[in-house]
Amino acid sequence: MQIVVDLTRCQGYAQCVFLAPDVFRLHGEEGLLYKPSVPDDRLERVRQVAAACPVRAILVGEEVGTGGG
Amino acid sequence: MAGEARDGRIVVVGASLAGLRAAETLRDEGFTGSLTVVGDEPHPPYDRPPLSKQVLLDEAPADSTGLPVRRDPDAEWRLGVAATGLDPLARRVLLADGESLPYDRLLIATGTRARPWPDPAGAALDGVFTLRTREDATGLAARLAAGPGRVLVVGAGFTGSEIASACRKRGLQVTVAERGPDPLVGALGGTLSRLAALMHREHGVDLRCGVTVTALLGDGAGRFTGADLSDGTRVEADVCVVALGAVRNVEWLAESGLAAGPRGIACDAGCRAFTRYGIVTDDIFVAGDVSRFPHPLFGYQMLSLEHWGNAVAQAEVAAHNMVSPGPLRRPHLSLPVFWSTQFGLNIKSVGVPTYSDHIVIAQGSLEAGRLAMVYGYRGRVTAAVTVDMAKSVDYYRHLIETAAPFPPPPGAADRALTADIPLPSDVPDPKGLSHEPVVALTGHLPDRALMVVQPPG
Ligand SMILES: Cc1cc2nc3c(=O)[nH]c(=O)nc-3n(C[C@H](O)[C@H](O)[C@H](O)COP(=O)(O)OP(=O)(O)OC[C@H]3O[C@@H](n4cnc5c(N)ncnc54)[C@H](O)[C@@H]3O)c2cc1C
Ligand code: SF4
Numbered sequence: 001m002q003i004v005v006d007l008t009r010c011q012g013y014a015q016c017v018f019l020a021p022d023v024f025r026l027h028g029e030e031g032l033l034y035k036p037s038v039p040d041d042r043l044e045r046v047r048q049v050a051a052a053c054p055v056r057a058i059l060v061g062e063e064v065g066t067g068g069g
Numbered sequence: 070m071a072g073e074a075r076d077g078r079i080v081v082v083g084a085s086l087a088g089l090r091a092a093e094t095l096r097d098e099g100f101t102g103s104l105t106v107v108g109d110e111p112h113p114p115y116d117r118p119p120l121s122k123q124v125l126l127d128e129a130p131a132d133s134t135g136l137p138v139r140r141d142p143d144a145e146w147r148l149g150v151a152a153t154g155l156d157p158l159a160r161r162v163l164l165a166d167g168e169s170l171p172y173d174r175l176l177i178a179t180g181t182r183a184r185p186w187p188d189p190a191g192a193a194l195d196g197v198f199t200l201r202t203r204e205d206a207t208g209l210a211a212r213l214a215a216g217p218g219r220v221l222v223v224g225a226g227f228t229g230s231e232i233a234s235a236c237r238k239r240g241l242q243v244t245v246a247e248r249g250p251d252p253l254v255g256a257l258g259g260t261l262s263r264l265a266a267l268m269h270r271e272h273g274v275d276l277r278c279g280v281t282v283t284a285l286l287g288d289g290a291g292r293f294t295g296a297d298l299s300d301g302t303r304v305e306a307d308v309c310v311v312a313l314g315a316v317r318n319v320e321w322l323a324e325s326g327l328a329a330g331p332r333g334i335a336c337d338a339g340c341r342a343f344t345r346y347g348i349v350t351d352d353i354f355v356a357g358d359v360s361r362f363p364h365p366l367f368g369y370q371m372l373s374l375e376h377w378g379n380a381v382a383q384a385e386v387a388a389h390n391m392v393s394p395g396p397l398r399r400p401h402l403s404l405p406v407f408w409s410t411q412f413g414l415n416i417k418s419v420g421v422p423t424y425s426d427h428i429v430i431a432q433g434s435l436e437a438g439r440l441a442m443v444y445g446y447r448g449r450v451t452a453a454v455t456v457d458m459a460k461s462v463d464y465y466r467h468l469i470e471t472a473a474p475f476p477p478p479p480g481a482a483d484r485a486l487t488a489d490i491p492l493p494s495d496v497p498d499p500k501g502l503s504h505e506p507v508v509a510l511t512g513h514l515p516d517r518a519l520m521v522v523q524p525p526g
Binding site: 003004006007008011012027028029031033034035059060062 | 089113114116118119122123126128129133134135136137138139142146376377378381406407408410411412413414415417439457459460462463
């Protein structure tokens, strides 16, 4: 499963970093870095994180051609 | 009419961020006809910003940045084949494999490519890279992992600065050469560029500004060994990254009659392409990095943006307009927003900083490395750049959208002492920089002048 964070929207609230530090990480005070490919066993967690992002900047989905489209 | 618009054949050329978002939006908006997406890269759409960040920091492999799909666009994906021409009269897109695709409506989203080193012999040396594609990032990341003695980065725009930052984070020696007076000066103006220069040096980058790289050198066996600079010095390095900005992918449209030039394809606020005579088409749309479009907040100048957020927003408007009758069409007026992460700093820009004559530091300070700088043009707020203050961006976005007076009125709680002291914004002529700007105002400079050719005699 893939994720992309709309960093034009992200305000660095770091909710995601707090909830899934193995996927999201801060570079400095508020620059967000994340792993674009999420292993299947972390998917449920990452979906929860996406729902918890205060600005709904995290998008989770399949890549084209890998089942999704 | 609405029913008709939701049917028929749509072709999207360019299978990256804008192409994917447009395809998804077309289906969201009820398009039921046939949809084909053509892309010259062999991969399904992937995200580029992580290539100069996560990938170079070794936190994600380049082939892991595939873009997630919100909904299945139910499209035929023609990947690994380039569009080579457009016949707008027959309504056909010509492909490199000799086939041609008929369309009722076409979306052009061919983006940009990295500007190569101008001398082909230098560019071909082993160890010389540009950074735009997955393959570029995979190759460069492998070289960085091998622990080169020194990396030379040519050009200190956003991409060059991010590469330098990643090199330092990996403990590599890095030299950055920039023709302009300071890094990022073309995007952010003089004051913030001085902060950027400080960041480079504090992190151990050997920053050389006001110099041009005059030649890339090889060892005779085709391996890059270093470069000569215009100040007479020589830099010895094993890897060179050419970060001179981007070139718009418009060559395939040369015979199409569209207003396609080095600054992009001109379109109206509804994303409809112009012909070279300035006549708007009604079946050819443009979105993303390859477009240039008028923006009322910036004097209706044509904006060429290389911004992730613009590709998304413009693709959504283009797709909506492709399946909507005239009166239901929307303009693409969203405010430009750009981010960059380098040297542990989160830089965000909203509006167009180069459309400015003065700045004030409204929150924070240069010393603190944490600030919000507001840009004004003729007494009106036109842009803001925050460094590690992303939460303030929305506030300034509102000031820009409402054409608030400059300097901005008190609003932010932690207003800085400098908030009422305007300084010149010091935006240089982009011609003096190594790299192309990621935002260009091009309304005053037509790409192609019309000439009336008199028959001889
Ligand atoms: C290393 C890097 C870092 C970046 N970092 C940031 C950042 O931090 N913040 C930010 O806002 N933006 C950033 N960007 C910019 C952002 O990635 C672009 O704005 C975005 O990719 C634009 O999307 P697009 O779909 O318009 O064009 P592109 O992504 O350029 O896609 C165009 C696609 O069309 C294909 N194509 C071209 N010609 C043809 C043809 N004739 N036929 C078929 N296919 C064709 C291309 O190969 C490409 O796949 C970065 C870009 C790079 C390269
Ligand atoms: S939770 Fe959302 S806003 Fe906060 S850092 Fe993560 S993505 Fe950004």
